[in-house]
Amino acid sequence: xxxxxxxxxxxxxxxxxxxxxxxxxxxxxxxxxxxxxxxxxxxxxxxxxxxxxxxxxxxxxxxxxxxxxxxxxxxxxxxxxxxxxxxxxxxxxxxxxxxxxxxxxxxxxxxxxxxxxxxxxxxxxxxxxxxxxxxxxxxxxxxxxxxxxxxxxxxxxxxxxxxxxxxxxxxxxxxxxxxxxxxxxxxxxxxxxxxxxxxxxxxxxxxxxxxxxxxxxxxxxxxxxxxxxxxxxxxxxxxxxxxxxxxxxxxxxxxxxxxxxxxxxxxxxxxxxxxxxxxxxxxxxxxxxxxxxxxxxxxxxxxxxxxxxxxxxxxxxxxxxxxxxxxxxxxxxxxxxxxxxxxxxxxxxxxxxxxxxxxxxxxxxxxxxxxxxxxxxxxxxxxxxxxxxxxxxxxxxxxxxxxxxxxxxxxxxxxxxxxxxxx
Numbered sequence: 001x002x003x004x005x006x007x008x009x010x011x012x013x014x015x016x017x018x019x020x021x022x023x024x025x026x027x028x029x030x031x032x033x034x035x036x037x038x039x040x041x042x043x044x045x046x047x048x049x050x051x052x053x054x055x056x057x058x059x060x061x062x063x064x065x066x067x068x069x070x071x072x073x074x075x076x077x078x079x080x081x082x083x084x085x086x087x088x089x090x091x092x093x094x095x096x097x098x099x100x101x102x103x104x105x106x107x108x109x110x111x112x113x114x115x116x117x118x119x120x121x122x123x124x125x126x127x128x129x130x131x132x133x134x135x136x137x138x139x140x141x142x143x144x145x146x147x148x149x150x151x152x153x154x155x156x157x158x159x160x161x162x163x164x165x166x167x168x169x170x171x172x173x174x175x176x177x178x179x180x181x182x183x184x185x186x187x188x189x190x191x192x193x194x195x196x197x198x199x200x201x202x203x204x205x206x207x208x209x210x211x212x213x214x215x216x217x218x219x220x221x222x223x224x225x226x227x228x229x230x231x232x233x234x235x236x237x238x239x240x241x242x243x244x245x246x247x248x249x250x251x252x253x254x255x256x257x258x259x260x261x262x263x264x265x266x267x268x269x270x271x272x273x274x275x276x277x278x279x280x281x282x283x284x285x286x287x288x289x290x291x292x293x294x295x296x297x298x299x300x301x302x303x304x305x306x307x308x309x310x311x312x313x314x315x316x317x318x319x320x321x322x323x324x325x326x327x328x329x330x331x332x333x334x335x336x337x338x339x340x341x342x343x344x345x346x347x348x349x350x351x352x353x354x355x356x357x358x359x360x361x362x363x364x365x366x367x368x369x370x371x372x373x374x375x376x377x378x379x380x381x382x383x384x385x386x387x388x389x390x391x392x393x394x395x396x397x398x399x400x401x402x403x404x405x406x407x408x409x410x411x412x413x414x415x416x417x418x419x420x421x422x423x
C-alpha cells in the first residue's frame with residue numbers, strides 16, 4: 001500500500017515537472033515567436049502572408065503523414081519488443097520520407113495551378129526536403145518521450161523553434177519577403193536531428209527491417225486517420241478563404257489566427273504531449289488512471305483559461321502597439337479575439353484523445369474526429385458567406401459547443417462507467 005502511494009506521488013510529481021519543463025520551453029519559444037511575428041507584421045504585406053500560408057498549408061497536408069502513430073507505438077510498446085520495433089520504425093520512416101518528398105514535389109505544380117500562383121512551386125519543394133532529414137532522429141525522439149524525459153524534449157524543441165524564429169526575423173529584416181517564413185523551416189531540421197542524437201544513445205544498424213510492421217502500422221493507421229482529420233480541420237478555413245474570398249483576406253485571417261491562437265495552441269500541444277506520456281505509464285491501473293486524468297484536467301484548466309482570458313481581453317491594446325495599426329485597419333482584432341476564445345475547449349478534447357490512445361483505442365478518437373471535421377466543414381462553408389469574420393465565428397462556435405461534450409463522454413465511458421467495448 002505504501003509503495004502504491006509513493007508511486008502516485010512520483011507520477012504526480014513527474015507530470016507537474018514535465019509541465020514545468022514544457023512550460024519553460026514554450027515560454028522561450030513564444031518570446032522568439034513574438035519577435036518574429038512583430039517583424040513580419042511590420043515588413044510583410046497581406047499578400048506575402050497569404051502566399052506563405054498556402055505554402056505552409058500544402059506542406060502541412062502532406063507532413064501529416066509523418067504523424068502516423070509510429071512514434072506513439074514506440075512509446076507504449078512492450079519492453080521485450082522495443083529494440084526490434086525501433087529498427088522497423090526507422091525503416092518505415094525512411095520509406096515514408098522519400099515517398100512524401102516525391103508527392104510534395106509533384107503536388108507543388110498542382111497547387112500553383114489551382115491558385116494561379118506559380119511562385120508557390122519552389123518554396124513548396126524546398127520545405128519538402130525536410131522529409132529526408134527528420135527520419136534520422138525520429139526513433140530517438142520517441143524513445144525520449146517513452147522515458148518521460150520531457151526536459152530533454154523541451155530543450156530540443158526550444159533550440160529548434162527559437163532558431164527558426166530568429167532566422168525568420170533576420171531574413172525579414174533583410175528583405176526576403178515570404179521566403180523569410182519558408183527558409184528557416186528547412187534550415188532548422190538538422191538542429192533537431194543533432195540534438196536528439198546527442199541526448200539518446202540509440203543508433204540504427206542501417207539494415208532494413210520490417211519485423212512487427214503489422215503491429216506498428218495497425219496501431220498507427222488509426223492515429224494517422226486522426227491526424228489527417230486534424231490537419232484538414234486546422235486548414236479548411238484557409239482553403240475556403242483563399243479560394244472563395246481572396247489571398248489578401250487570407251493573409252489578414254492567417255495573421256489573426258496565428259497571433260491569437262499561436263500561444264494557446266502551443267500550450268495545448270505541450271500539455272497533450274505531457275499527458276500522453278503520463279497516461280501511458282498508468283494505463284495498466286484503471287483506478288489510478290482515473291485519478292490522474294481528473295487531476296491533470298484541473299491543472300490544464302488552471303493554465304488555459306487564464307491564458308485565453310488575458311490574451312483575448314488585451315487584444316485591442318497590444319495588436320496596434322506590437323504588430324502595427326494596419327492590422328487593426330484591416331479588421332484583424334475581432335477575428336483574433338474570436339479565434340482565441342475557441343482555444344478554451346481544445347485542451348479538453350485533446351486530453352480525451354490522449355486517453356483513448358493510452359488504452360489502445362485510437363479508433364474511437366478517429367470516429368469522433370471524422371464527425372467533428374464534417375460538422376466544422378459545413379459550419380465554415382456557411383460562415384464564409386459572411387466573410388472572414390463569419391469563418392471565425394463558425395470555428396469558435398463549433399469548437400466550444402462540441403469539444404466539451406467529447407471530453408465528458410470520454411471520461412464517462414472509460415473511467416466512470418466503463419463501456420463494454422473498453423478493454
